[in-house]
Amino acid sequence: MVNGVLLEARGVSFAYPGGPKVIDNLSLSLSGRQSIGVVGANGAGKSTLLLLLAGALKPNSGEIVFAEAGRAPVNPATTPGRIGLAFQNPDDQLFLPSVSEDVAFGPRNQGLAATEVQERVTTALEETGIGHLARRPPFQLSGGEKRTAALASILSLQPAVLLLDEPTASLDPLARRRAMRLLASLEPLKIITSHDLDMIWDTCQQVVVLKQGRILTTGATQDIFTQPELLGEAGLEPPLRLQGCPRCGVAYSPPFAADLAGEGVAAVSV
Numbered sequence: 424m425v426n427g428v429l430l431e432a433r434g435v436s437f438a439y440p441g442g443p444k445v446i447d448n449l450s451l452s453l454s455g456r457q458s459i460g461v462v463g464a465n466g467a468g469k470s471t472l473l474l475l476l477a478g479a480l481k482p483n484s485g486e487i488v489f490a491e492a493g494r495a496p497v498n499p500a501t502t503p504g505r506i507g508l509a510f511q512n513p514d515d516q517l518f519l520p521s522v523s524e525d526v527a528f529g530p531r532n533q534g535l536a537a538t539e540v541q542e543r544v545t546t547a548l549e550e551t552g553i554g555h556l557a558r559r560p561p562f563q564l565s566g567g568e569k570r571t572a573a574l575a576s577i578l579s580l581q582p583a584v585l586l587l588d589e590p591t592a593s594l595d596p597l598a599r600r601r602a603m604r605l606l607a608s609l610e611p612l613k614i615i616t617s618h619d620l621d622m623i624w625d626t627c628q629q630v631v632v633l634k635q636g637r638i639l640t641t642g643a644t645q646d647i648f649t650q651p652e653l654l655g656e657a658g659l660e661p662p663l664r665l666q667g668c669p670r671c672g673v674a675y676s677p678p679f680a681a682d683l684a685g686e687g688v689a690a691v692s693v
């Protein structure tokens with residue numbers, strides 16, 4: 424593990440019990456801050472990779488090491504909350520009678536003092552802009568609100584790395600925009616999976632393209648997403664904005680996240 428690398432997968436393979444390999448000899452170093460996208464077709468192994476990186480699943484071979492664990496294999500018990508995973512379905516993350524109790528759950532579980540827990544809750548709710556939802560039961564919230572509440576429940580643990588599994592799935596356009604703006608405002612290194620390549624284009628400087636549990640390629644988002652054949656090989660299509668307007672034929676090309684490049688920009692290598 425070279426200096427500056429926060430999380431590193433070394434030759435990781437994984438199969439669910441009785442099933443085929445879904446992650447196949449995968450190596451990846453994650454460093455810097457800002458965001459790295461993980462894209463791939465359904466079943467490519469995106470969610471499994473995040474579960475492995477979070478230490479929720481153990482590799483069958485290879486290892487995933489975390490700088491904060493003294494470069495030892497990642498283990499949620501030794502560095503609780505430092506690698507935060509937002510599940511694809513926020514209902515899997517929220518289970519208490521109110522949003523504030525869900526957000527307090529992690530810090531309380533770590534044995535923090537009541538005043539510190541309260542501070543963490545207030546900060547996480549402020550950061551995500553959902554202070555007004557604090558007393559609401561999570562099951563009554565909209566999809567976008569649930570996602571934000573789930574994110575707040577992870578941020579209250581003050582993670583060094585945020586793993587976000589399809590954070591804009593099933594959101595309407597406004598909620599999707601709001602979620603993207605929120606993600607961009609968050610400090611930790613973010614790994615974001617999606618097959619919404621437009622969202623990844625707007626939020627991630629670097630991408631990893633997964634195909635059947637292997638890394639097909641990795642590089643700057645703008646370089647990778649402008650290669651339709653490469654994307655096609657991964658079962659993906661270029662971002663909609665690059666597909667040209669059927670009426671005027673003009674491709675829409677908005678400002679790109681790589682324009683933010685500079686000191687400490689996210690980096691990925693295999």
Ligand SMILES: Nc1ncnc2c1ncn2[C@@H]1O[C@H](COP(=O)(O)OP(=O)(O)O)[C@@H](O)[C@H]1O
Nearest residue numbers: 439442445463464465466467468469470471472
């Ligand atoms: N809990 C599970 N048990 C068995 N197989 C699973 C489980 N979760 C996912 N898989 C399989 O692992 C493969 C990768 O799935 P997943 O990581 O969810 O891909 P993605 O997130 O890219 O759609 C798929 O073939 C899927 O069917």
Ligand SMILES: [Mg+2]
Nearest residue numbers: 469470471511
């Ligand atoms: Mg998935």
